[in-house]
Amino acid sequence: MADITEANVGLIFGTDTGNTEEVGEKITTALAAHGVIVEMINVTDTSAEEIEGFDFIIMGIPTWDFGGIQEDWEEFEEQILATKLSGKTVALYGLGDQRGYGFYFLDAVGWLHERVLKAGASVIGYWPTKGYDFDESLALNEARTHFVGLGIDEDQQFELTDERVDAWVNQVVAEYASANAA
Template sequence: MANSSIALIYGTDTNNTEEVGHKIAKQWEELGEQVDLFNIKDIELGQLEQYSMLILGIPTWDFGGIQSDWEDIGDDLANLTLEDTVIALYGLGDQFGYGDYFVDAMGWLYEKLLPTGATFIGQWSTEGYEFEASRACVHNKEHFIGLAIDEDQQFELTDQRIEQWVIQLYAERAVEAA
């Protein structure tokens, strides 16, 4: 059985997405909620169905490419039963280095999870970012489908973005549960 109702699952090549995951979990703990943290390569996919909320983190690599551990299980995601699950996504990327593909993999993950019937929360404004294109954009480029974090170019904004996003998630989840 799961220890808490929220799981945060990340994939990472150089640990940035893991570190951001720890910060997000710590922020939830400050709001009084425990978060189970996993690397996607270490879990059975079925474990995801045990939680009422999933926070999923993914970095983008190699011009819109998918972090390899997520890519390995990508086709299995659609088979999960997540109708009663709330999902929030976060993506790591580099907006100046890869401005035509900024946090693309977060958009890929969203597309892969759409057939599961999950409810998505945590859209994030694109204000304050500079990029040309992103597969993770919705609403005519006004929002990302989840939180975009740029540890390469805007690391000084990471903590405040996380704090604000977690408060937003807390409120949005309450609306979904009502």
């Protein structure tokens, strides 16, 4: 499905305190401005079969407890691995706290990235680390220049969230078109 406005787009999120859902809503609104309709679903309410019905899947995950995986995502691990994601485009975003948990910033995004790759997805939406101040992260690409998805920090840099979401959504729309060009 080359045209993102004709694609079935799902946004699957997990959250403990609501931030990842709120950012999901911002992403959904920003995509609507591009004519893209997004179905937002809590990971507690989905299945491998439902995810396989989407062409483009955005997944949002916060990191908890020193590099821990948000618990609903952790419970969904076998299902992610069982989802047939080959031929699907996936983009990830994560919530974290770069000052409070600077050695574990956004680690869960790295965890999810490994698993969607194993399930066969093509991942777009890598995001530069410029403008963040952290010590370590398992969400970095090999060159350590980018996170493997959008990084959002509602604890330390909430004032940057809206502009980050808008810029990332523009990037993802462009990357989806090149990745799915016939």
